[in-house]
Amino acid sequence: MRTVTLPGGEAVPALGLGTWHMGERGADRAAEADALRCGIDLGMTLVDTAEMYASGGAEEVVADAVRGRRDQVFLVSKVLPFNASRNGTVEACEASLARMEVEVIDLYLLHWPGSYPLDETLAAFDELRRDGKIRHWGVSNFDTAEMQDLFGHAGGDFCATDQVLYNLDRRGVEFDLLPWCRARSMPVMAYSPLEQGRIAGNDALAEVARRHGSTEMQVALAWVLDREGVIAIPKAARLDHVRQNRAALDIRLTAEDRAALDAAFPPPSAKQPLEIL
Numbered sequence: 553m554r555t556v557t558l559p560g561g562e563a564v565p566a567l568g569l570g571t572w573h574m575g576e577r578g579a580d581r582a583a584e585a586d587a588l589r590c591g592i593d594l595g596m597t598l599v600d601t602a603e604m605y606a607s608g609g610a611e612e613v614v615a616d617a618v619r620g621r622r623d624q625v626f627l628v629s630k631v632l633p634f635n636a637s638r639n640g641t642v643e644a645c646e647a648s649l650a651r652m653e654v655e656v657i658d659l660y661l662l663h664w665p666g667s668y669p670l671d672e673t674l675a676a677f678d679e680l681r682r683d684g685k686i687r688h689w690g691v692s693n694f695d696t697a698e699m700q701d702l703f704g705h706a707g708g709d710f711c712a713t714d715q716v717l718y719n720l721d722r723r724g725v726e727f728d729l730l731p732w733c734r735a736r737s738m739p740v741m742a743y744s745p746l747e748q749g750r751i752a753g754n755d756a757l758a759e760v761a762r763r764h765g766s767t768e769m770q771v772a773l774a775w776v777l778d779r780e781g782v783i784a785i786p787k788a789a790r791l792d793h794v795r796q797n798r799a800a801l802d803i804r805l806t807a808e809d810r811a812a813l814d815a816a817f818p819p820p821s822a823k824q825p826l827e828i829l
């Protein structure tokens with residue numbers, strides 16, 4: 553598995569597994585845990601979840617997937633902004649740990665900017681880290697100005713990542729946020745790398761896919777994986793999708809492919825506000 557290095561020097565998989573919408577229906581939970589286990593078997597050992605997903609149900613699916621193999625997995629979860637007070641963050645983290653049946657979360661994110669003072673959330677992250685309940689912390693859906701503000705707070709520069717919407721069709725972050733993070737050796741986690749399954753249907757994408765004997769989704773994912781310092785976390789509940797996503801890591805895009813995709817999905821020429829799903 554190709555890896556990306558966190559600011560502290562730890563290497564994590566460049567391709568992980570998303571879990572949004574998992575755990576929503578009891579009847580699907582076993583198949584969803586199977587899909588996660590299949591991905592982990594294939595080396596996609598970074599699992600992204602959140603207390604928000606299915607109101608904790610996705611974290612319970614993660615528990616089923618990682619039981620007996622916790623040490624093989626890098627677990628990411630998130631605190632909701634309206635829980636992110638000094639005590640609320642600690643309580644939310646402890647509830648996530650209980651639902652996932654684990655002792656520690658590897659990377660704990662503030663899901664999006666909220667109204668509690670950041671100093672409170674950062675103090676809670678620090679306490680959780682010192683107590684061994686989380687190993688790293690980071691943020692999600694923070695635009696460049698919000699990252700700059702975060703770094704102005706005491707300890708803010710210990711942030712390990714910013715998880716943001718990033719795919720072929722949503723390239724706004726390339727203008728300023730990605731370079732800002734790269735300058736600080738901070739990887740970005742690309743969520744919805746397949747635009748939630750809607751990225752296909754473009755002629756250029758179809759042509760590149762044809763050249764590689766792959767699907768359009770695989771090329772879209774390969775494009776995200778081709779970016780330096782980016783971790784992609786596609787969600788797939790179907791086993792064939794999990795295997796196709798793993799195979800996308802082996803697609804080597806050529807200069808011709810990149811140019812064709814740039815023409816069809818142009819990079820930003822000016823600042824765009826961060827998009828959120």
Ligand code: NAP
Nearest residue numbers: 570571572743744745746747748749769786787788789790
């Ligand atoms: P996504 O990964 O872009 O797309 C998921 C959809 O694509 C599912 O319907 C899935 O179908 C389908 N799919 C997966 N692999 C495929 C393939 N090879 N071919 C065809 N279809 C495929 O969207 P996402 O779930 O929004 O984003 C990924 C993860 O990022 C989430 O699950 C979550 O962990 C995280 N996320 C974070 C935030 C945030 O605010 N921080 C926001 C959104 C998402 P099946 O499931 O049926 O296989």
